Amino acid sequence: MLENGKISPITERPLIAKLLILGGLFFVGSFIGQIFGLIIVMFMTGMTHTSNATQLQSQIQALITHPESFPNGWYALMALQWFSALFSFVGASCFYWRFIERRRISDFSSTRVANPLIWIAIIVLIVAAIPFNDFIYNLNKSMVLPETLKGVETWMRESEDQLAEMTRFLTSFHTFEQFVIAMAVIAGLAALGEEITFRGVIQNLLIRHTRNPHLSIWISAIIFSAIHAQFYGFVPRMMLGALFGYLYYWTKNLWIPVVAHFVNNGFTILMIYLYQIKVTETDIEKMESPSFIWVLVSVAITSAIIYWFYQGRVSDRNKMREI
Numbered sequence: 001m002l003e004n005g006k007i008s009p010i011t012e013r014p015l016i017a018k019l020l021i022l023g024g025l026f027f028v029g030s031f032i033g034q035i036f037g038l039i040i041v042m043f044m045t046g047m048t049h050t051s052n053a054t055q056l057q058s059q060i061q062a063l064i065t066h067p068e069s070f071p072n073g074w075y076a077l078m079a080l081q082w083f084s085a086l087f088s089f090v091g092a093s094c095f096y097w098r099f100i101e102r103r104r105i106s107d108f109s110s111t112r113v114a115n116p117l118i119w120i121a122i123i124v125l126i127v128a129a130i131p132f133n134d135f136i137y138n139l140n141k142s143m144v145l146p147e148t149l150k151g152v153e154t155w156m157r158e159s160e161d162q163l164a165e166m167t168r169f170l171t172s173f174h175t176f177e178q179f180v181i182a183m184a185v186i187a188g189l190a191a192l193g194e195e196i197t198f199r200g201v202i203q204n205l206l207i208r209h210t211r212n213p214h215l216s217i218w219i220s221a222i223i224f225s226a227i228h229a230q231f232y233g234f235v236p237r238m239m240l241g242a243l244f245g246y247l248y249y250w251t252k253n254l255w256i257p258v259v260a261h262f263v264n265n266g267f268t269i270l271m272i273y274l275y276q277i278k279v280t281e282t283d284i285e286k287m288e289s290p291s292f293i294w295v296l297v298s299v300a301i302t303s304a305i306i307y308w309f310y311q312g313r314v315s316d317r318n319k320m321r322e323i
Contacts (some may be wrong), residue, residue: 001307003166015206015210018101019205022093022100022205025093026089027091029092029095030088032087033086033087034083036083037083037084041080044075045059045063045071045073045076046071047059049242067250070167074169074178075181081185081186084194089196090189090192090193092197096201097200097201101201103270107195109255118251118256122247122256122259123263126267127259128301129240129298129302130298132295133236134287134290135289135290135295136235136236136239141232150268156309163230165269171186182269186269187262188262190256191261191262191264193263195244195261196254197302198221198223199245199248199254199257204222205250206215206219206235213249216245218245219244220237220241220245221241221245222229224241225241226237240264241298244257244260246309250309251309253310271284272284272285298321
């Protein structure tokens with residue numbers, strides 16, 4: 001039964017069913033995106049001359065593990081990431097929201113950003129949070145599992161090293177064009193797609209069914225961190241996801257966490273590029289752990305800005321509506 005274009009509470013699907021449908025659409029979208037991406041990759045790297053499917057599969061695996069040995073390997077991997085993220089995070093989530101939830105895409109944001117200082121506050125908040133985030137990352141990285149789980153720990157560290165190697169390759173810029181492409185894919189599309197999925201869809205679904213915003217925000221943040229499969233960065237990414245979740249919950253505008261997410265990813269990419277072209281001597285990838293003073297300053301500034309966002313939410317709560 002539909003009421004005003006939406007499924008009525010009486011016939012509404014259970015939360016677990018909705019999440020399973022969303023997950024299914026995500027994997028379908030990811031598969032379609034990889035198909036499109038692989039077609040582009042084949043033309044970019046010359047794999048179209050491969051004689052059989054087995055050899056093609058072997059070359060694709062080699063591209064993923066040793067992309068530097070392929071012509072246009074960097075561009076090929078970026079194209080693969082672009083199409084995969086476009087069809088999975090953006091496409092599948094928007095399809096679910098529009099055709100399963102019967103909601104408009106514009107429903108992701110029920111308020112407008114009236115105060116331009118918000119955008120400046122977001123930039124300052126994300127940059128100021130870096131020392132504290134690095135502090136948490138180093139604590140998480142020093143995690144040691146019990147002796148009985150040493151095999152698991154070895155696998156986790158090997159997986160982490162492989163992801164780190166891939167990241168280093170994708171952030172090795174030889175031209176300004178590559179920097180722009182990385183900003184579009186790693187910062188721009190990732191921010192848009194992941195915020196639509198984890199905050200726009202999953203967080204809203206959880207709040208709607210549990211009626212517990214805090215629990216919903218943290219569950220969304222845990223899923224957000226887990227899907228990245230970076231074990232030794234799990235806690236700081238989870239906390240970052242919770243920050244994005246609260247910003248969205250307080251402002252009711254999805255562009256707020258999208259911009260915050262973009263600034264977080266984009267700032268790192270920018271600093272890496274500036275170091276590579278020798279504009280700065282700071283190598284952000286090899287920075288030492290921040291001093292305790294810098295961590296305290298980071299906590300003080302970020303707490304003040306977070307409280308400012310919270311106060312804005314409280315003062316405007318009568319003007320906002322729940323999605």
